[in-house]
Amino acid sequence: MERTLIKELKDKIGSEVLIGAMVDVRRDQGKMAFFDLRDRTGVVQAVVFGKPEVLEVAKNASPESSLFVKGIVNKRPEKMVNDKVPNGDIELEITSIEILNQAKALPFDLDSELNIDTLLDNRPITLKRKRERAIFNVQATITRSYGEYMRQEGFTEFQAPKLVGGDAEGGAEVFKVGYFYNKDAFLATSPQLYKQIMVGVFERVFTFATAFRAEKSSTTRHLSEYTSLDAEMGFIKDHTDIMRVETGLMKYISEALGSRNVDDLATLNIELPKLPEGDIFPHMKLREAQALIKERTGTDKTSEPDLEPEDERWLCEYAHDELGSDFIFITHYPVSKRPFYTYEDESDPGFTKSFDLLFRGVEITTGGQRVHDVEMLKQKAIAKGLNPENFSFYLQAFNYGIPPHGGWGMGLERLTAKFCGVQNVKEATLFPRDMNRIDTLLSKTDDEGNDK
RNA sequence: GCGGGCGUAGCUCAACUGGUUAGAGCGCUGCCCUGUCACGGCAGAGGUUGAGGGUUCAAGUCCCUUCGCUCGCGCCA
Numbered sequence: 001m002e003r004t005l006i007k008e009l010k011d012k013i014g015s016e017v018l019i020g021a022m023v024d025v026r027r028d029q030g031k032m033a034f035f036d037l038r039d040r041t042g043v044v045q046a047v048v049f050g051k052p053e054v055l056e057v058a059k060n061a062s063p064e065s066s067l068f069v070k071g072i073v074n075k076r077p078e079k080m081v082n083d084k085v086p087n088g089d090i091e092l093e094i095t096s097i098e099i100l101n102q103a104k105a106l107p108f109d110l111d112s113e114l115n116i117d118t119l120l121d122n123r124p125i126t127l128k129r130k131r132e133r134a135i136f137n138v139q140a141t142i143t144r145s146y147g148e149y150m151r152q153e154g155f156t157e158f159q160a161p162k163l164v165g166g167d168a169e170g171g172a173e174v175f176k177v178g179y180f181y182n183k184d185a186f187l188a189t190s191p192q193l194y195k196q197i198m199v200g201v202f203e204r205v206f207t208f209a210t211a212f213r214a215e216k217s218s219t220t221r222h223l224s225e226y227t228s229l230d231a232e233m234g235f236i237k238d239h240t241d242i243m244r245v246e247t248g249l250m251k252y253i254s255e256a257l258g259s260r261n262v263d264d265l266a267t268l269n270i271e272l273p274k275l276p277e278g279d280i281f282p283h284m285k286l287r288e289a290q291a292l293i294k295e296r297t298g299t300d301k302t303s304e305p306d307l308e309p310e311d312e313r314w315l316c317e318y319a320h321d322e323l324g325s326d327f328i329f330i331t332h333y334p335v336s337k338r339p340f341y342t343y344e345d346e347s348d349p350g351f352t353k354s355f356d357l358l359f360r361g362v363e364i365t366t367g368g369q370r371v372h373d374v375e376m377l378k379q380k381a382i383a384k385g386l387n388p389e390n391f392s393f394y395l396q397a398f399n400y401g402i403p404p405h406g407g408w409g410m411g412l413e414r415l416t417a418k419f420c421g422v423q424n425v426k427e428a429t430l431f432p433r434d435m436n437r438i439d440t441l442l443s444k445t446d447d448e449g450n451d452k
Numbered sequence: 453g454c455g456g457g458c459g460u461a462g463c464u465c466a467a468c469u470g471g472u473u474a475g476a477g478c479g480c481u482g483c484c485c486u487g488u489c490a491c492g493g494c495a496g497a498g499g500u501u502g503a504g505g506g507u508u509c510a511a512g513u514c515c516c517u518u519c520g521c522u523c524g525c526g527c528c529a
Binding site for chain 1: 462523526
C-alpha cells in the first residue's frame with residue numbers, strides 16, 4: 001500500500017490508508033488507546049479499539065517511536081470533534097501497527113521548559129521539539145528567501161574558501177590550521193576579500209559563508225562558527241545603494257515568513273517585524289545617534305567611536321516606537337573602527353561610507369562601500385599596520401578594473417534569533433559551537449586512533 | 453580576558469535567619485480504566501545536594517579550592 005501523508009487524510013474519509021509517522025503522545029485507556037501521530041505534514045489522532053492483538057503492539061509504541069500504521073480514516077462523531085487541535089474532526093481507526101524503531105523513554109518531556117544547557121547537550125532529541133522545529137523552519141525560509149531575492153536582483157551565488165592564507169580583517173581572532181607546508185593557514189573569518197574579487201567577475205554576488213571566529217566571547221550573540229549571508233555588488237553610487245537592496249531583502253524575507261510559516265509564527269508566539277514605508281529603512285549617522293541618545297537619556301557617549309550593546313537596544317526601541325520600524329541603519333563609523341578596505345566619505349573626512357543594520361536590539365549586519373582604487377587601498381592597509389604584499393593575490397582584482405562596489409555580511413543565526421524572539425543565538429543554531437561546546441559524534445580516540 | 457549568578461531525583465524547581473529521615477510536579481515501574489486529546493485513578497522505585505577541603509554540637513544552606521554552566525562587558529555578525 002502507498003504511504004499517505006497526514007495532510008491528505010481529510011480527503012480519504014472511509015478508505016483504508018497507510019501512514020508513516022512518529023508518536024507524539026500515547027494515551028492508554030484500558031482496552032483502547034489513543035495516539036497523536038505526526039509526520040512532516042501534520043498531526044492526527046489515531047485510535048485502537050476492539051483489537052487486542054493491535055493493542056498489544058500499541059503498548060510498545062512509545063513516544064517518538066517511528067511506525068507504519070494502517071487504518072480507516074473516519075469522521076469523528078460529533079461529540080468527539082475537537083476544534084482546538086489540527087485534524088480534530090477526523091481520526092484514524094487503526095487496523096495494524098508496525099514499529100519501525102522503538103524509542104526509549106525520553107530523558108525529559110519534549111515540550112516542557114528546558115535550561116539552555118539541557119537543550120544544547122541533547123540536540124538530537126531537543127531538535128524534535130515543536131518549538132525547535134518552528135525555529136529552524138523559520139531559518140529555512142530565511143535562507144530560501146535570501147537566495148530567491150538575491151537571484152531576483154541579479155546576484156550570482158558563489159562559494160568562498162574556508163581555508164585561507166591569512167586573516168581578511170586583520171584583527172579578528174583566528175583558528176590556525178597546521179597543515180600547509182611552510183605557510184600559515186587559518187579558518188576563514190569572512191568571505192570578504194573573495195567576494196570583492198568576485199565583483200570583478202559577476203558584478204553582483206552572494207553566498208552562504210561559514211565563518212569562524214576564535215574570540216573568547218561568552219555572550220548570547222556570539223558563536224565560534226556561524227553562517228554569514230554575504231553579498232557584494234558593483235557599480236554603486238555609494239553605500240545607500242547597498243542599504244536599499246538590503247531593505248528590500250528584509251522586507252522580502254518578512255513577507256515570505258508571513259505567508260509560508262503561519263503555524264511556526266503561532267508556535268513561537270511571535271509577530272513579524274514592523275516595516276516602514278519607503279525603499280530604505282530609517283538611517284542616521286553614528287554621531288547623530290549618539291547626539292540623540294545624549295538628548296533623550298542624558299548619557300553622553302558622543303566621544304565613543306562605536307555603539308555599545310545598550311545603545312543598540314535603545315536605538316531599536318526608538319526606531320520601533322517613533323519611526324515605525326524594527327530595523328534601523330547606523331552609518332558613518334569612524335575610519336579607526338573599520339577595516340582598511342572601507343571607503344572614507346570625501347564629504348565627511350574621518351568617517352566611512354559604512355553601516356550597521358540593527359534589528360530588535362542587535363547588530364545583524366555590517367556593510368559599506370569598499371575602496372576600489374588600488375593605490376588608496378594599499379595606503380589604507382599600511383595605515384592599519386598591514387603589509388600590502390601580504391594581500392597581493394587580492395590586489396590583482398583592483399589592477400584590472402574592479403568597479404566601485406560594496407556589500408554586507410549578515411549573521412544568519414542572529415537574524416533567526418531576532419525573528420523568532422529567542423534570547424540566545426545558540427537556540428537559533430542547530431549545533432552551536434562556542435569556547436566550551438563542541439559535540440562529539442564518535443568516541444574519543446588517542447593519537448593512534450584507538451578508543452580511549 | 454574581566455564582573456555577576458547558578459549547580460539539589462531523568463527533567464523543571466522547593467527546602468525561612470545553619471537544626472530531625474532533603475520535598476513537589478512531570479517522567480519512570482506495577483495495577484485499574486471503551487472516548488481520551490499534555491486523559492484519569494491507585495501503589496511504588498528513584499538523591500554521596502557537581503567535586504575536594506574547612507568552620508560548627510549540627511552544613512543543601514557559611515568559608516576556601518576546583519570543575520561545569522549561565523548572564524553582562526570588551527570584541528563582533
